[in-house]
Amino acid sequence: MWNWFHKLASPPHFYRISAKMIPWFAFPGAILIVYGAVSGLFVAPADYQQGDAFRIIYVHVPAAYLSMMAYMIMALSAAIGLIWRIKLAHAVAAAAAPLGAWFTFLALITGSIWGRPMWGTWWEWGDPRLTSELIMLFLYFGYMALRAAIDETVKADKASAVLALVGAVNIPIIHFSVEWWSSLHQGPTLVRAGGPAIETAMLYPLLAMIFGFTLVFGALILGRVRTEVLFRERLKHWVRVIVIPEGAGA
Amino acid sequence: MSELLAMGNYGPYVWSSFGLTLAVLVICAVQGRRRHVNVVNDIRTRIRALESE
Numbered sequence: 475m476w477n478w479f480h481k482l483a484s485p486p487h488f489y490r491i492s493a494k495m496i497p498w499f500a501f502p503g504a505i506l507i508v509y510g511a512v513s514g515l516f517v518a519p520a521d522y523q524q525g526d527a528f529r530i531i532y533v534h535v536p537a538a539y540l541s542m543m544a545y546m547i548m549a550l551s552a553a554i555g556l557i558w559r560i561k562l563a564h565a566v567a568a569a570a571a572p573l574g575a576w577f578t579f580l581a582l583i584t585g586s587i588w589g590r591p592m593w594g595t596w597w598e599w600g601d602p603r604l605t606s607e608l609i610m611l612f613l614y615f616g617y618m619a620l621r622a623a624i625d626e627t628v629k630a631d632k633a634s635a636v637l638a639l640v641g642a643v644n645i646p647i648i649h650f651s652v653e654w655w656s657s658l659h660q661g662p663t664l665v666r667a668g669g670p671a672i673e674t675a676m677l678y679p680l681l682a683m684i685f686g687f688t689l690v691f692g693a694l695i696l697g698r699v700r701t702e703v704l705f706r707e708r709l710k711h712w713v714r715v716i717v718i719p720e721g722a723g724a
Numbered sequence: 725m726s727e728l729l730a731m732g733n734y735g736p737y738v739w740s741s742f743g744l745t746l747a748v749l750v751i752c753a754v755q756g757r758r759r760h761v762n763v764v765n766d767i768r769t770r771i772r773a774l775e776s777e
Contacts, residue, residue, distance in 0.1 A: 511742065516728060526731035529738050533745040573752060580748045584741045591737055694752050701760040708767045717768045 483562045485703045486712040492696045499693035506686025514679035521676075530588040532679055535664075536687035538581035538607070542645055544574030544691070545610060548617070549642040552635035562699075564631040565706060567638060568621060569698035573691065575614035582607055585659075593658050602651035603659035606644055613641040627706060 481487050514532035521528035548570035555563035585604070586596045598604060617634050624630035652661050664670045670677055707713045731738040 515738070515742070520732060525734060527734040527737055529731065529734075530741045533741050537745065537748075572755070576748050576752050580745060583744055587737050587741050587744075591734060690749065694756060697753075697756045697760065701756070701763050704760075704767065705763050708770070713767060714771055717764055718771060 483560055485562065485707050485710075488562060489700055489703055489712075489716070492700050496693045496696050499689045499696065503686045503689030503691075503693060506682045507690065510679045510682035510686055514683065518676045518679055519673070524592060527588060527591050528676075530584055531663075532683045534581060534584040534588060535680060536683045537577050537584060539684060540687055540691050541574055541578035541581045541607070541610065542648060543688075544570045544577060544695075545613070545638075545642070545645055547695070548574060549638045549645075552631075552638040555631060556635045556639075561706060562703065564635070565699050565702035566695070567635065568631075569695050569702050571614050571617050571621075573694055573698065575611060575618070577691075578607065578611045578614060582611065589658070595658075598658055601658050602655040603648065603657045606648040606651050609644055610641075610648065613637075613644060617641070 482491065510532060514529055518529070520526045548567045551563045551567040551570065554560055555567060582604075585607075589598075590596050617637055620637055621630045621634045624633060651657060652659050663672050664680075672680070704713055704716070729735055729739075
């Protein structure tokens with residue numbers, strides 16, 4: 475197991491293996507998303523309270539879940555990179571940030587579009603769920619700005635890792651915000667005591683979307699880690715072999 | 725058909741949400757791909773510059 479892990483964490487090995495792994499994430503993920511979107515839009519019955527507007531759940535929930543998942547991957551990888559000085563871990567953290575920022579943006583904007591007809595407002599300042607999710611977007615921006623501001627990769631890794639870890643406090647705040655404070659945002663639907671509070675015809679498309687988004691996210695992050703690895707190892711011979719193919723001449 | 729697209733008058737909200745989601749997924753993929761190509765080109769240029777010195 476450890477042997478396998480160490481081998482995977484070696485940059486050239488990772489670069490080779492990850493190229494083969496990406497399609498195994500991307501294609502099943504895309505199929506699940508197509509299935510989830512079609513059945514979520516056209517097969518699942520309309521909600522008795524929210525009508526067809528509830529269908530936004532099928533994109534909002536996966537986006538919101540991944541926005542937090544990406545942060546946890548970023549913070550955890552940053553911690554692993556700091557503690558065990560595994561270069562690949564820092565590459566994963568750096569790769570997670572822009573994706574996390576995009577999914578946070580998506581969660582905020584789809585939530586806002588949902589909020590307009592349901593709550594009568596696009597945005598509510600001071601709402602704990604909305605505000606803590608917005609803070610996470612700024613944490614991602616801060617993380618990326620800090621990395622961009624430091625030329626030396628090792629220093630950028632360390633400084634940004636500390637920022638990622640400090641900001642991780644926000645994750646439980648987002649998650650529990652709807653229980654700790656009163657919020658416009660509805661409470662948990664899936665992960666709650668007593669099981670999911672949703673009809674199966676509505677649930678299956680949602681599970682397909684969540685799983686499909688996760689797989690596509692896996693493909694996206696693998697692709698970005700590969701780019702990071704290549705850049706970090708740019709002076710190594712194995713990168714030269716990949717970048718300048720045999721016979722292309724120098 | 726138009727009834728399906730109307731989404732009980734929530735059409736604009738539902739379709740813009742799904743459209744934006746598709747857009748973000750495509751942007752994520754394209755942005756990642758473009759960055760990869762740029763990094764490969766930069767490294768190649770640098771290696772060639774070093775080796776032709």
